[in-house]
Amino acid sequence: RKEVEQDPGPFNVPEGATVAFNCTYSNSASQSFFWYRQDCRKEPKLLMSVYSSGNEDGRFTAQLNRASQYISLLIRDSKLSDSATYLCAVNGNTGNQFYFGTGTSLTVIP
Amino acid sequence: DAMVIQNPRYQVTQFGKPVTLSCSQTLNHNVMYWYQQKSSQAPKLLFHYYDKDFNNEADTPDNFQSRRPNTSFCFLDIRSPGLGDAAMYLCATSRDLGRNQPQHFGDGTRLSIL
Numbered sequence: 001r002k003e004v005e006q007d008p009g010p011f012n013v014p015e016g017a018t019v020a021f022n023c024t025y026s027n028s029a030s031q032s033f034f035w036y037r038q039d040c041r042k043e044p045k046l047l048m049s050v051y052s053s054g055n056e057d058g059r060f061t062a063q064l065n066r067a068s069q070y071i072s073l074l075i076r077d078s079k080l081s082d083s084a085t086y087l088c089a090v091n092g093n094t095g096n097q098f099y100f101g102t103g104t105s106l107t108v109i110p
Numbered sequence: 111d112a113m114v115i116q117n118p119r120y121q122v123t124q125f126g127k128p129v130t131l132s133c134s135q136t137l138n139h140n141v142m143y144w145y146q147q148k149s150s151q152a153p154k155l156l157f158h159y160y161d162k163d164f165n166n167e168a169d170t171p172d173n174f175q176s177r178r179p180n181t182s183f184c185f186l187d188i189r190s191p192g193l194g195d196a197a198m199y200l201c202a203t204s205r206d207l208g209r210n211q212p213q214h215f216g217d218g219t220r221l222s223i224l
Contacts, residue, residue, distance in 0.1 A: 004152070008150075031208075031209045031210075032209050032210050032211065034212050041198075041220070042217070042218070043200055043215040043216060043217050043218045044153065044200070044215050045215070046212050046213075046214065049210060049212060087152070087153075089213070091209075091211075097155070098143070098155060098213060099152075099155075100152040100153045101152055102150065102151055102152045103150075103152065
């Protein structure tokens with residue numbers, strides 16, 4: 001079983017829509033969770049950390065569900081510039097391992 | 111201002127010809143990582159340094175080596191590149207290991223093998 005799994009998509013949504021991605025992780029002892037954004041042929045860029053109580057940054061909301069071992073990312077009022085691949089990242093129980101999902105592709109359509 | 115800098119952005123080498131990729135950081139972070147990312151795949155951790163302590167992932171081929179001569183620089187050496195080693199190579203840093211330590215990536219080096 002993979003450490004981290006994501007639905008690869010693609011998600012094609014109209015501008016202004018709300019879209020949500022999930023990411024499941026296999027190690028129940030994982031401590032830290034992150035969402036990254038990766039544009040085509042570019043490096044991953046940190047979008048936000050995911051805190052136990054959930055956190056929001058503008059149009060973006062991240063949540064953690066430890067019982068079901070998944071994290072989610074919600075994007076409200078989608079913009080064309082949100083089109084990218086969204087990668088989740090989870091660190092292992094020692095903190096030394098850092099596992100990425102394969103990413104979920106999002107295209108926001110005018 | 112770029113804080114994790116990788117050189118070169120694009121590297122072409124011949125099958126079997128050694129190649130070195132470079133990474134430098136201005137963040138003074140303790141940890142530096144090297145990842146390999148192939149098209150439509152997750153970044154795959156090759157190894158990381160915590161200060162001078164080298165940590166190799168179990169499935170990283172022996173063909174891949176790394177050096178960290180000082181805090182700021184880290185190199186990835188591919189001794190005998192094969193066609194399967196063509197990929198984007200990403201360097202990342204984090205302040206420390208453990209909880210809530212996000213990684214910050216350089217622009218990557220895209221390696222092609224002829």
